[in-house]
Amino acid sequence: MSEKLWSDVDMYLEGALIGDDPVLEATRKASRAAGLPDIAVSPTQGKMLHLFARMVGARRVLEIGTLGGYSAIWLARALPADGELVSLEIDPMRAEIARKNLAHAALDGIAQVRVGAALDLLPSVRGPFDLVFIDADKPNNANYFRAAVDLLRPGGVIVVDNVGRSGAVADSASTDESVRGVRELMTTIAADPRVTATAMQTVGSKGYDGFLLAMKK
Numbered sequence: 001m002s003e004k005l006w007s008d009v010d011m012y013l014e015g016a017l018i019g020d021d022p023v024l025e026a027t028r029k030a031s032r033a034a035g036l037p038d039i040a041v042s043p044t045q046g047k048m049l050h051l052f053a054r055m056v057g058a059r060r061v062l063e064i065g066t067l068g069g070y071s072a073i074w075l076a077r078a079l080p081a082d083g084e085l086v087s088l089e090i091d092p093m094r095a096e097i098a099r100k101n102l103a104h105a106a107l108d109g110i111a112q113v114r115v116g117a118a119l120d121l122l123p124s125v126r127g128p129f130d131l132v133f134i135d136a137d138k139p140n141n142a143n144y145f146r147a148a149v150d151l152l153r154p155g156g157v158i159v160v161d162n163v164g165r166s167g168a169v170a171d172s173a174s175t176d177e178s179v180r181g182v183r184e185l186m187t188t189i190a191a192d193p194r195v196t197a198t199a200m201q202t203v204g205s206k207g208y209d210g211f212l213l214a215m216k217k
């Protein structure tokens with residue numbers, strides 16, 4: 001099985017289940033033109049986040065790691081007109097591109113991008129949130145997760161991106177800081193009685209990876 005096949009199937013699923021979306025296409029194009037790395041969630045993953053947010057009846061969503069605002073748009077679209085999405089991004093240039101993309105998506109009224117290192121910003125972020133999407137620097141996954149649980153309402157959910165890492169996550173001897181960050185996240189969750197979680201491996205246009213889904217009891 002090849003990455004080509006995974007991408008072909010993703011293209012098929014996008015066509016069948018999502019269809020043309022000029023706003024998201026413009027966001028991808030603007031992000032590419034600005035030289036941002038091609039590491040946003042895929043369309044099918046973005047729509048999954050959107051559906052998770054709707055499934056928990058989300059009114060307030062926190063995102064850690066904005067990039068060009070692609071996943072932020074999917075999440076913000078799940079919110080009511082008086083909802084709120086707060087997204088944290090360390091890179092001011094990326095934050096500016098994300099703000100433009102969110103404005104073009106007519107979501108600037110409910111989505112705000114805050115600039116800084118997430119660990120510095122989180123103490124001033126006010127909860128409660130219904131959903132938190134963690135997708136920033138992987139070595140800090142456990143730190144972000146702990147902060148997210150504090151900010152989450154009971155029954156709220158946390159999604160963590162990139163927990164598969166092409167299978168490297170199964171290697172307990174890995175010296176890769178991102179793999180270690182994911183593994184530390186797992187032990188943090190296992191030791192936290194406030195949450196229950198699972199994780200799924202994924203293949204698709206973004207390769208072989210996975211996401212974690214946790215719920216506050």
Ligand code: SAH
Nearest residue numbers: 040041065067070071089090117118136137
């Ligand atoms: N969620 C986005 C992709 C995020 S990529 C999407 O799917 O569309 C990860 C982002 O996290 C990058 O833009 C990177 O600049 C940002 N980041 C890295 N370290 C960070 C930190 N310490 N605090 C906040 N953001 C950080």
Ligand code: DHB
Nearest residue numbers: 039040041135136161162
């Ligand atoms: C990387 C980060 C991501 O959030 C992602 O989805 C894929 C790759 C990275 O830093 O390489």
Ligand code: MG
Nearest residue numbers: 039135161162
């Ligand atoms: Mg990611």
